[in-house]
Amino acid sequence: MANRRAIVKRRKAVRNTKKITRTMQLIATARFQAAMNRAIATRPYTDRLAELVADLSGVAGDYVHPLMEVHGSAKKAAIVILTSNRGFCGGYNVNVLKVAAGRLAELAEDEIETDIYMVGSKGTRAFAHQGRDFRESYTHFGEKPEFAQVEPFAQDLIERFVTGEISAVYVAYMHFYSPGKQAPEVFRLLPLTAPGGPEASGSKADYEIRPSAQEILDQLLPASVRMRLFQSFNDAVVSEQIARMAAMKAATEAAEDMIKNLTQEYNRARQSQITMELLDIVGGADALA
Amino acid sequence: MAQGNLTVSVVTPEGAVLECEAKSATFPAYDGEMGILPNHAPLLAKLGIGVLKVVGVDGESHRFYVDGGFAQVADNKLSLLTEQACPIDELDKEAVDGLFTHASGLKATSSAEFEVRDAAYERARVQRRLTR
Numbered sequence: 496m497a498n499r500r501a502i503v504k505r506r507k508a509v510r511n512t513k514k515i516t517r518t519m520q521l522i523a524t525a526r527f528q529a530a531m532n533r534a535i536a537t538r539p540y541t542d543r544l545a546e547l548v549a550d551l552s553g554v555a556g557d558y559v560h561p562l563m564e565v566h567g568s569a570k571k572a573a574i575v576i577l578t579s580n581r582g583f584c585g586g587y588n589v590n591v592l593k594v595a596a597g598r599l600a601e602l603a604e605d606e607i608e609t610d611i612y613m614v615g616s617k618g619t620r621a622f623a624h625q626g627r628d629f630r631e632s633y634t635h636f637g638e639k640p641e642f643a644q645v646e647p648f649a650q651d652l653i654e655r656f657v658t659g660e661i662s663a664v665y666v667a668y669m670h671f672y673s674p675g676k677q678a679p680e681v682f683r684l685l686p687l688t689a690p691g692g693p694e695a696s697g698s699k700a701d702y703e704i705r706p707s708a709q710e711i712l713d714q715l716l717p718a719s720v721r722m723r724l725f726q727s728f729n730d731a732v733v734s735e736q737i738a739r740m741a742a743m744k745a746a747t748e749a750a751e752d753m754i755k756n757l758t759q760e761y762n763r764a765r766q767s768q769i770t771m772e773l774l775d776i777v778g779g780a781d782a783l784a
Numbered sequence: 785m786a787q788g789n790l791t792v793s794v795v796t797p798e799g800a801v802l803e804c805e806a807k808s809a810t811f812p813a814y815d816g817e818m819g820i821l822p823n824h825a826p827l828l829a830k831l832g833i834g835v836l837k838v839v840g841v842d843g844e845s846h847r848f849y850v851d852g853g854f855a856q857v858a859d860n861k862l863s864l865l866t867e868q869a870c871p872i873d874e875l876d877k878e879a880v881d882g883l884f885t886h887a888s889g890l891k892a893t894s895s896a897e898f899e900v901r902d903a904a905y906e907r908a909r910v911q912r913r914l915t916r
Contacts, residue, residue: 642867708828715854721797
């Protein structure tokens with residue numbers, strides 16, 4: 496009897512958990528849509544920016560902007576790691592931290608000291624647990640990173656790079672390829688890789704440039720650095736929601752399985768009790784006869 | 785004049801603010817306002833802080849606040865890339881005072897910092913003028 500009641504209790508608990516995970520899945524789905532729309536909204540700006548850079552770099556000749564300069568003198572780099580503030584998202588944070596730790600180890604091998612800029616409380620906690628030091632850790636970016644929030648951060652990195660304090664900036668985050676595919680990645684934010692490449696389809700128009708190609712590049716390149724950083728924030732948020740969706744879906748399904756098993760167990764226990772009672776009655780009747 | 789219209793688009797990192805057909809547009813270049821009519825020669829220009837005025841196909845004009853960036857004109861398309869842009873009536877009056885305090889709080893000990901502070905003041909001034 497006690498056993499049966501325990502099963503019922505347990506089943507109720509699992510049902511409640513399922514309700515929660517199911518709701519979280521739905522919320523993550525809604526947030527994913529919103530985050531994805533935001534990530535897509537940045538595309539036109541990024542595309543135009545890249546177009547402009549390609550157009551201009553053709554005109555500006557071999558002008559090397561400070562942001563593109565490789566100065567290997569400083570034995571110091573910085574890495575920005577984008578993790579989430581909340582859990583319940585499966586291996587999302589673990590995967591990002593793994594690639595970040597990999598890059599950190601590589602840098603350490605080259606005897607480059609690396610400043611860690613950690614975004615997200617999950618990553619902060621994990622790295623603090625490993626006993627690593629941060630230069631900075633942020634938790635205020637949240638689920639809707641705004642350009643105005645990311646900009647001062649980018650500006651700070653640019654400044655440290657230009658003054659030669661650090662020789663490179665890396666960003667570790669979950670790259671969003673499509674709703675079906677995301678992968679943890681580390682890319683180099685600074686120094687900027689020179690644009691151009693084969694698709695320098697520019698020069699289609701003979702631009703009148705004011706004030707000068709160089710001056711525009713001076714503004715354009717920092718803008719594209721800011722933008723790339725902003726985009727990785729957006730990517731990270733979208734990937735986080737996808738990871739949470741998947742994790743919660745799996746949890747809901749696991750809860751369903753568990754409920755099924757528990758129901759079966761409960762029915763079996765009930766049946767065996769009835770059988771036992773019947774046997775008692777029949778046994779009693781037999782004894783009287 | 786039997787000429788086409790101009791396509792004007794304003795994009796910011798957070799999305800497109802405007803995408804429309806227009807008869808003409810005036811945007812704030814770094815050194816003053818610049819007017820664009822259809823069939824303008826290709827142009828790249830740095831933007832200042834100021835107002836973008838777009839005269840739509842229906843002859844009505846719309847005004848937008850634009851905060852720096854770049855303008856590109858090619859093939860009857862004017863695109864403005866800017867980090868912040870919004871219709872003038874969406875500017876926040878209360879926030880403008882905040883901009884002034886922010887600007888006056890900036891320290892300016894190097895020429896780069898001076899530039900940043902000047903830009904902050906300019907931004908505050910332009911926004912105040914527009915929200916009056």
